[in-house]
Amino acid sequence: MSIAREAYRALESIVGPEHISEDPVTCRAYNAKSYRSETAFKLICTLPECVILPKTTEEVQRIVKVCNRYKIPYTPVSTYWLSNSAPKSPGELLIDLKRMNKLKIDDRHMYAIVESGVIYGQLQQEAMNHGLYTMVSGGGSQVSVVCNHINHGWSPLNYRTGLISRRPLGIEWVLPDGEILRLGSLALNENDFFWGDGPGPDPHGILRGAKGWLGA
DSSP, rough: OOOOHHHHHHHHHOOOOGGGGGGGHHHHHHHHHHGGGHHHHHOOOOSSSSEEOOOOHHHHHHHHHHHHHTTTEEEEESSSSGGGGGSSSSOEEEEEEETTTEEEEETTTTTTEEEETBHHHHHHHHHHHTTOOOOOOTTTTBBBBHHHHHHHOOOHHHHHOOOOGOOEEEEEEEOTTTEHHHEEGGTTTSSSSOOOOSSSOOOOHHHTTTTTTOOO
């Protein structure tokens, strides 16, 4: 079940022809992850019909809106280590976020601004360049910092630095309908990352543990 040509052209216009592919070899490469050895997921996972690699939040937003318009199922991934991140529906679009790899450290206030494609190895190296360190999760240095934080990532250093899911000071979240929701300090449209929760119910709880089911 291939993606409609009109939909494919709309997606291609967002990222350019070099960052979208229906090549069976490319799609097969995304199927050859660790979940292939897990019997339960091996039975229900399938090849993506198409793979697209956005560079910015705005591109992700436009891609999601195209998927909604043409009724295309999609799954966003970054380092793609979790077995349940694999496509499970026929004709599914895989949104690979690895090109979103910008990283900035505020060494005075000791926080980092990271995109979805940044891995712990990159963050730790940059932190050490600033005389700092970060908690590398139990998932290892190759996993996505963002994904690990919103998936309750565990670390041997949790006793020292606190639970990982409580650390995000701000989250930019592309919702399933393509709208952008900013949480924590980002909700105030300020550059001062001072607090992640705020008064009242914490919307982070909706996102934590969803593994891409509720947006990107």
